[in-house]
Amino acid sequence: MKWQELDRENCSLARAMAVVGDRWTLLVLREAFLRVRRFDDFQERLGIARRVLTERLKHLVDHGVLEKVAYSQTPLRHEYRLTEKGLALYPVIISLVHWGDAYYAGKKGPPVLHRHQACGHDFRSVLTCSECGEALDPREVSPHAGPGARKGDWAERLTD
Template identity: 50%
Template sequence: MSPARPSFADWPCSVARTVDIIGDAWTSLILREAFYGSCRFDEFQQQLGIARNTLTDRLRRLVDEGLMERRLYESEPPRHEYRLTEKGRDFFPVLAALTRWGDRWLAGAEGVPVTLHHEACDQDAHAEVVCSSCGEPMRSEDTSVRMGPGYPERLRTRPDVQRRFAQS
């Protein structure tokens, strides 16, 4: 039996907190399938080839975390479908960014496996992370991190934290 996975839910980092919810491959792939239109257990299971117990666990977690909601669609026998909530739909840019990275670095010579089509302008497109203030692309070389208002007061004065957030 493998040791329990550590929880990152209380870490002062949005990446860690997000990974705590979606930090395994199946969860992201279930969300991808939901964006593709799957909503029923058997659809997810068939599309992904995932074990039923694993799918049950991941769907329960997504419902508990508020990314999906479980709705009864048949009463005899009881059957449910899983629909993205607003919180779940708000995960789309994350999947689009993963797609963009995979398209750039992992696509073979035959080209990208899936193309995103932006219905608003009727063009094939890819995700870009841009600054919400100026609209320019955000790249690691021109972006720094700073403590936000939610950073725990008890950690702010630690030397290692001070070094991490020191202005260069």
């Protein structure tokens, strides 16, 4: 499997990685979730080369994760907003942040906490079963081939 061919794999993770799988893209998304929208603000906060940022933003727009919206006509200026597809990445991003907090935050603790506005409490991400609501433990999950598995694919080799 080659990095440039991930989008052609019959694997949802590989296809997702083709869209969001490089470090700059994940950091651009972090900033988007922190409500950064304008090119110069992304560039200033990330310290990323303008060419690299331009490529990452275009890639996310091309894949429908961000949308480019004009906020000024004279001169023409755009900002980048998360789409519904982009907002759906929130559980992924917050889970990575909280994983980093657990294993890499340092002795003083996490640099940023996340507060649920509805209840007013800081929270930690927890993955739960959509059917019974219980917290999921990877040792208690069994993958099996889905309707998109193809003959000869790795997914076909999964057993119940």
